Amino acid sequence: MAKIIPKIFRINTGSCNGCDVEFVATAFVDKFHITSLNVELVDDVKDANLLVITGPLTARSESFLKNALTKLRKPFVVVGVGTCSVSCGIFRDSYAINGPIDKFVAVDVNVAGCPPRPESIAEGIAKGIKVLEQKLNGEVIPKKIDTIFSDFSAPASFRGRMDLNADMCTGCRTCETVCPSTAIKISEDANGFIHKIWHNSCCYCGNCAYFCPTGAIFSTNSFDTVKLQNEKYSDVNVSHIFYDECTCCGEKYMPPSRGLLSKSYIKEDRNKLNAAICSKCRKEENFKRMYG
Amino acid sequence: MTQTQKITIGPFNPELEESVYFKLEADENRVVTHVEIINGFIHRGMESLVTKKNFMQNLILTERVCSLCSNNHPFTYALAVEKIAGIKVPLRAEALRVIADEVKRVASDLFNLSMLTHLAHHHELMRDTMNTREHMQDLKEIIWGNRMDMSANQLTGTKYDLDEKKIELIIDTLDRVEPKLRDLQERYENDEIFREKTVGVGVLPYEDAIEIGVTGPVARGSGINNDVRVMAPYSLYAYRKELQPKVTLREEGDVHARAMARFGDILEAVRIIRDVVADMPEGDTYVEKRPHIPAGEAVVRTEAPRGELIYYLKTDGSQKPVRMRWKVPTFTNWEALKVMILGDKVDNVTMILNSIDPCISCTER
Ligand code: SF4
Ligand code: SF4
Ligand code: SF4
Numbered sequence: 001m002a003k004i005i006p007k008i009f010r011i012n013t014g015s016c017n018g019c020d021v022e023f024v025a026t027a028f029v030d031k032f033h034i035t036s037l038n039v040e041l042v043d044d045v046k047d048a049n050l051l052v053i054t055g056p057l058t059a060r061s062e063s064f065l066k067n068a069l070t071k072l073r074k075p076f077v078v079v080g081v082g083t084c085s086v087s088c089g090i091f092r093d094s095y096a097i098n099g100p101i102d103k104f105v106a107v108d109v110n111v112a113g114c115p116p117r118p119e120s121i122a123e124g125i126a127k128g129i130k131v132l133e134q135k136l137n138g139e140v141i142p143k144k145i146d147t148i149f150s151d152f153s154a155p156a157s158f159r160g161r162m163d164l165n166a167d168m169c170t171g172c173r174t175c176e177t178v179c180p181s182t183a184i185k186i187s188e189d190a191n192g193f194i195h196k197i198w199h200n201s202c203c204y205c206g207n208c209a210y211f212c213p214t215g216a217i218f219s220t221n222s223f224d225t226v227k228l229q230n231e232k233y234s235d236v237n238v239s240h241i242f243y244d245e246c247t248c249c250g251e252k253y254m255p256p257s258r259g260l261l262s263k264s265y266i267k268e269d270r271n272k273l274n275a276a277i278c279s280k281c282r283k284e285e286n287f288k289r290m291y292g
Numbered sequence: 293m294t295q296t297q298k299i300t301i302g303p304f305n306p307e308l309e310e311s312v313y314f315k316l317e318a319d320e321n322r323v324v325t326h327v328e329i330i331n332g333f334i335h336r337g338m339e340s341l342v343t344k345k346n347f348m349q350n351l352i353l354t355e356r357v358c359s360l361c362s363n364n365h366p367f368t369y370a371l372a373v374e375k376i377a378g379i380k381v382p383l384r385a386e387a388l389r390v391i392a393d394e395v396k397r398v399a400s401d402l403f404n405l406s407m408l409t410h411l412a413h414h415h416e417l418m419r420d421t422m423n424t425r426e427h428m429q430d431l432k433e434i435i436w437g438n439r440m441d442m443s444a445n446q447l448t449g450t451k452y453d454l455d456e457k458k459i460e461l462i463i464d465t466l467d468r469v470e471p472k473l474r475d476l477q478e479r480y481e482n483d484e485i486f487r488e489k490t491v492g493v494g495v496l497p498y499e500d501a502i503e504i505g506v507t508g509p510v511a512r513g514s515g516i517n518n519d520v521r522v523m524a525p526y527s528l529y530a531y532r533k534e535l536q537p538k539v540t541l542r543e544e545g546d547v548h549a550r551a552m553a554r555f556g557d558i559l560e561a562v563r564i565i566r567d568v569v570a571d572m573p574e575g576d577t578y579v580e581k582r583p584h585i586p587a588g589e590a591v592v593r594t595e596a597p598r599g600e601l602i603y604y605l606k607t608d609g610s611q612k613p614v615r616m617r618w619k620v621p622t623f624t625n626w627e628a629l630k631v632m633i634l635g636d637k638v639d640n641v642t643m644i645l646n647s648i649d650p651c652i653s654c655t656e657r
Binding site for chain 1: 303304305308310311332333334335336337338340341344345346348349350351352353355356357358359360362403406407410418419422423425426429433434435436437438439440441443446451581582651652653
């Protein structure tokens with residue numbers, strides 16, 4: 001089996017520089033273990049076999065990226081670093097953006113994050129090297145590669161992958177409104193709401209959690225955002241928020257969430273609110289009770 | 293008979309943090325006789341994008357103008373919004389904003405210095421600078437949740453608060469970092485290899501600096517103090533005069549002087565953070581989560597790690613800005629590059645570029 005020396009060249013296609021700064025940290029700070037991968041940073045793209053690409057690919061960069069790609073010798077691997085490189089992230093809707101990069105180059109590994117932690121970037125490079133070895137040896141690229149640096153950890157307060165506690169959520173759409181990179185989509189079907197968080201579009205800013213009135217959406221400290229290209233469109237958090245059926249009239253309605261109730265009724269006995277009854281029937285009942 | 297060499301650098305080059313393209317002409321001694329700088333690689337159409345997003349989304353989008361001064365942008369944006377809405381921010385929030393800002397300043401300046409020593413091929417100094425910066429990165433990750441983008445600001449205040457334990461962590465980190473910073477400062481000042489590479493290189497004389505209107509450490513390296521925190525204090529700097537930095541001014545105007553001016557900024561930032569956490573005002577951290585923003589217009593300015601940052605904002609009472617425009621520090625400092633590079637060696641070009649701590653993503657947005 002051929003052993004190769006991974007030769008890294010970084011291309012910035014219009015990043016806000018966060019990803020590039022963190023790449024430098026990954027490359028030069030020992031605690032991120034990149035030296036254990038025996039990589040070499042090369043000065044010229046033509047000597048590289050592992051491309052690290054950051055940024056959403058601005059219109060101006062497109063032709064220069066294409067030109068750089070022609071200089072590479074096969075096989076090589078591409079590791080996209082940062083949410084921008086995966087999906088154009090927060091800049092997606094702009095006239096000046098021609099990305100994401102996988103329109104123009106076959107990407108092998110995606111590292112979402114805005115910017116990703118150096119631990120994730122190191123993991124992305126390690127996975128890139130695995131793919132490179134497999135390409136060189138003519139092996140089939142697997143659908144998934146297990147975590148390579150399993151001893152990295154993150155502080156509890158790290159803003160990582162977002163998650164939803166569905167029975168706290170009322171489908172109010174606040175999170176969708178404040179999300180700067182349109183990573184949240186809420187749709188409706190016969191049974192209730194479907195709440196989706198696209199991790200590859202998310203810029204991990206925590207705006208949704210901050211503005212959510214019920215505390216349903218929250219960030220975990222997971223930095224497991226390094227995925228192979230074939231996982232790109234499946235890395236989505238899908239939750240269902242179901243309607244209740246009114247015990248009175250049989251209509252479907254969205255019940256108030258536990259999160260909201262515990263904010264509104266701090267002292268009162270909440271049991272009496274548990275009656276599964278829609279707001280229309282509740283109004284009628286109250287009217288009868290008071291004036292009937 | 294002199295022979296002109298044509299040299300290009302970039303746009304993708306490991307010595308350039310961000311993509312930019314230099315077309316140079318040099319004589320037989322590799323002295324630069326002509327400079328052309330081609331930009332636009334980082335243009336993401338952000339002035340248009342901010343008008344498509346609402347005020348809450350823009351808290352985060354402005355943070356992505358540039359990740360190195362990523363606290364300054366939402367901070368200045370919030371100041372502009374608050375000026376239009378006539379909202380007075382609680383004193384505690386002002387204090388929290390200043391802490392976040394100065395922490396970012398230390399980390400940003402240290403990153404620039406590590407890149408500088410990297411380009412000067414002084415690897416030991418580079419690693420020590422980078423490792424010192426890591427303390428600030430760890431601090432940011434623990435308190436704000438991300439090493440670069442802190443998401444600290446909120447319209448009318450801040451999203452975060454500090455309790456006793458977190459304040460202790462900040463003081464602890466500073467106690468560990470400060471001796472290292474002083475040691476580094478001494479080495480940057482006197483190290484012979486570093487001096488040889490940087491002293492007398494990329495000189496920007498005082499007169500040119502005035503004429504071009506450079507700001508931040510670039511101005512201070514050429515003997516000009518136009519630090520906004522001193523000249524037009526805002527936020528907590530306006531309430532508490534003793535917080536205003538005692539800036540380091542250097543006369544030499546070279547790469548070395550700019551590096552040392554940055555060290556002055558770093559140590560003053562450490563002092564400012566200590567002063568603020570020692571005397572935290574009590575009270576709320578914000579006024580309203582989702583304030584109404586009436587129609588209006590505002591201009592505000594702050595001191596980013598690279599110098600003066602100006603925000604212009606126009607609103608019409610709707611949920612989105614009508615217009616938002618920035619004047620970023622690199623915009624003026626960039627012009628000074630031509631003065632610095634002309635007549636210097638080709639091999640110094642990337643180092644001179646680095647010495648203005650260019651933020652191309654801010655400038656081209
Ligand atoms: S992913 Fe985030 S940090 Fe990286 S370049 Fe894009 S906006 Fe900047
Ligand atoms: S997660 Fe929160 S903000 Fe989003 S729809 Fe549910 S309740 Fe509303
Ligand atoms: S953290 Fe929330 S608000 Fe921010 S980008 Fe991700 S989903 Fe959107």
